[in-house]
Amino acid sequence: MDLLKHTYAEISKHMFDYLLFITVGIFVLLSLNIFRGERLVEFIIILAFVSFYIIWGIYHHIIENSLHFKVVLEYVLIGFTILFLIKILVLP
Secondary structure (H helix, E strand, O other), rough: OOHHHHHHHHHHHHHHHHHHHHHHHHHHHHHHHOOOOHHHHHHHHHHHHHHHHHHHHHHHHOOOOOOOOOHHHHHHHHHHHHHHHHHOOOOO
C-alpha cells in the first residue's frame, strides 16, 4: 500500500515531467507508425527518443536534487541498451 501512495505522490509532485515524457513517447510511437518500413528514419526516431530519455532523466533528477554520476550512467546505459535491443530485434 505504501508503494501506491509513494507512486501517487511522485506523479502528483512531478506531473509536468511525466506528462512531457508520455507526450513525447506517444509522438514517437505515432512517428514510428507513419515511417514504418523506412529503417534509417525509424532508427533516427528511436535514437532521438533515447537521447530525450537521457536528457529527461538528468533534468528530472536535477529538479529533485538527486543527480549523481551513477544516475546519469544508469540513464545512459538503459537508453543505449534499449536502442541496441530494438536495433537488433526489431530493425534488422
